[in-house]
Every structure is written in structure tokens, then in C-alpha cells.
Amino acid sequence: MPELPEVECLTNAVRATALGWTVSDVRFLRQDLRAPIPTKRFKALFTGQKLSEISRRSKYMLWKVDGQGYGIFHLGMSGNFLMRPTGEVQMKHTHAVFTLSRPRRKDVYLHFVDPRRFGIIDCCTLTELEDHKYFRELGPEPLSCENLADHLFTRSRRRKQPIKAFLMDAKNVVGVGNIYASEALFRAGIRPLKAAGKVNTSAYERLAQAVDETLTAAIAAGGTTFRDFRNADGNPGYFALRLNVYDRAGAACGQCGEKIRQVKLAGRSTFYCRRCQA
Numbered sequence: 001m002p003e004l005p006e007v008e009c010l011t012n013a014v015r016a017t018a019l020g021w022t023v024s025d026v027r028f029l030r031q032d033l034r035a036p037i038p039t040k041r042f043k044a045l046f047t048g049q050k051l052s053e054i055s056r057r058s059k060y061m062l063w064k065v066d067g068q069g070y071g072i073f074h075l076g077m078s079g080n081f082l083m084r085p086t087g088e089v090q091m092k093h094t095h096a097v098f099t100l101s102r103p104r105r106k107d108v109y110l111h112f113v114d115p116r117r118f119g120i121i122d123c124c125t126l127t128e129l130e131d132h133k134y135f136r137e138l139g140p141e142p143l144s145c146e147n148l149a150d151h152l153f154t155r156s157r158r159r160k161q162p163i164k165a166f167l168m169d170a171k172n173v174v175g176v177g178n179i180y181a182s183e184a185l186f187r188a189g190i191r192p193l194k195a196a197g198k199v200n201t202s203a204y205e206r207l208a209q210a211v212d213e214t215l216t217a218a219i220a221a222g223g224t225t226f227r228d229f230r231n232a233d234g235n236p237g238y239f240a241l242r243l244n245v246y247d248r249a250g251a252a253c254g255q256c257g258e259k260i261r262q263v264k265l266a267g268r269s270t271f272y273c274r275r276c277q278a
């Protein structure tokens with residue numbers, strides 16, 4: 001499933017291609033993915049308009065048109081954008097084709113492909129975004145939050161929920177998926193099962209730093225993968241991060257040699273080192 005780093009890299013790739021270009025045509029090949037696609041409204045908002053900003057919020061990609069609104073995209077389990085020199089559908093599971101035009105340049109086509117159809121294509125006006133159902137309950141961005149450690153510490157007081165589940169809840173902070181939560185907790189030396197309310201200030205400081213480092217490393221690894229996203233195969237997958245604990249049950253901890261343990265926590269596989277994480 002594409003996580004924050006994958007969405008960040010794909011957003012950067014789409015921005016490099018599409019920013020400042022005019023959406024001259026929008027074609028939908030179906031009316032729904034995980035949710036219905038507001039096809040008419042999308043076309044009305046975007047057709048003939050110039051893309052003025054392409055950004056990411058949580059795991060959503062946003063296309064902005066000044067004075068009009070936002071296109072909202074979620075990749076679900078298997079969504080991707082492919083850049084093609086033709087608007088002809090070449091891949092199975094292509095659900096939308098966006099034609100981008102610019103004076104004296106050849107048209108470029110962005111194909112939205114999603115085999116499992118858990119993705120989302122939506123839109124809203126500029127003023128609707130803040131209170132939109134997908135965004136209104138989201139916590140801060142882990143890479144741009146001014147003081148993530150303070151925020152997490154304050155929010156977690158008296159919480160008995162395990163720190164890993166707390167960290168993965170987008171209401172507390174967005175974009176820390178299962179792999180990244182396991183890895184960040186290892187780096188910070190915090191056991192995943194520890195109650196979030198029992199984690200102290202200095203541990204939250206280590207954790208905020210670890211989340212930043214883990215996500216930044218994943219984005220750096222993915223930057224190369226997505227440099228030319230014409231070659232992408234329709235499934236961004238996970239980037240080749242060097243993992244310390246995730247999916248390494250029974251293997252020796254790289255720090256102390258102890259066997260990595262695996263437990264199920266809130267239905268998710270969780271990996272940790274008993275000696276390095278207190």
C-alpha cells in the first residue's frame with residue numbers, strides 16, 4: 001500500500017510534469033472507485049484551467065486551480081499516475097486520463113491507474129477544503145510540524161493505547177504507517193506495546209526525530225524510483241529501505257544481537273527488540 005513517502009515522491013514527480021500546464025481535457029473511464037467520482041463537477045472545475053499548485057496532505061495528492069478549487073486523489077492500495085505521450089488507454093485498470101497542454105509544447109497525458117480500485121478521485125472548491133470530510137480530522141504533518149514531540153506528548157496524556165497504535169492514528173499525526181511506526185520506535189528505543197500516556201517527554205523527542213529520519217530516508221530512497229515515472233508499472237509498492245526490525249522476526253538485532261520479536265498489535269504485525277526497546 002502506498003504510504004506517505006511514496007505519495008510524496010509521486011506528488012513531486014507529477015508536480016515536475018504538470019505544474020503550470022493547462023488541463024485541456026478530462027476523461028473518466030468509470031464513475032466510481034472506492035467512492036463515486038464527481039465526474040461532471042471535476043470536469044467543470046478543471047477543464048481549460050491551469051494547475052497552480054500540486055501538493056500532498058497526508059496520503060492525498062492535491063491539484064489546485066486558482067480561483068476554482070482542488071482535485072483530490074488518493075492512491076488506495078494500488079493507485080498510480082503514469083505519464084504517457086498519448087491519451088490512448090494502454091493499461092488495464094486505467095480509470096482516468098488527464099490531458100495537459102501548454103503553448104508550443106506537445107500535450108502530455110497523465111493516466112490514473114488503480115487495479116484494486118481502492119483509490120479516490122474527488123474535488124472541492126477552495127473554501128471547502130479545510131472542512132472536507134477527508135481532511136478535517138487529520139493531525140499534523142510529521143515532516144513539517146513545528147514541534148511534533150510536544151504535540152504527541154500533550155495529546156497522549158492518560159492514554160492507555162499502545163504507543164504504536166497511537167502513532168499510526170492519523171488524528172494524532174498523519175502518514176506514519178505500519179512499517180515506519182515499527183522502524184521509528186526501534187530507532188527511538190521505545191517498546192511498541194508501551195502505553196502512549198506512559199511515554200515521557202524525552203522519549204517523545206527521540207520518537208519525533210526518529211519519525212522524521214525514517215520518513216526522510218524513505219523519501220530519499222524513492223526519489224530515484226520516481227525520477228522517471230513513465231517506467232512505473234502501476235504499483236508504487238514500498239521503497240527499498242534498510243529495515244532494522246520490520247519483517248525480521250527471529251533475526252538478530254543489528255544493535256545488540258537479541259532475536260527480533262513479532263507480536264500482533266491492533267491487528268497489525270509489530271516487530272521489536274526486547275533489549276533495545278524499553
Ligand SMILES: [Zn+2]
Pocket residue numbers: 253254255256257258273274275276277
Ligand atoms: Zn537490540
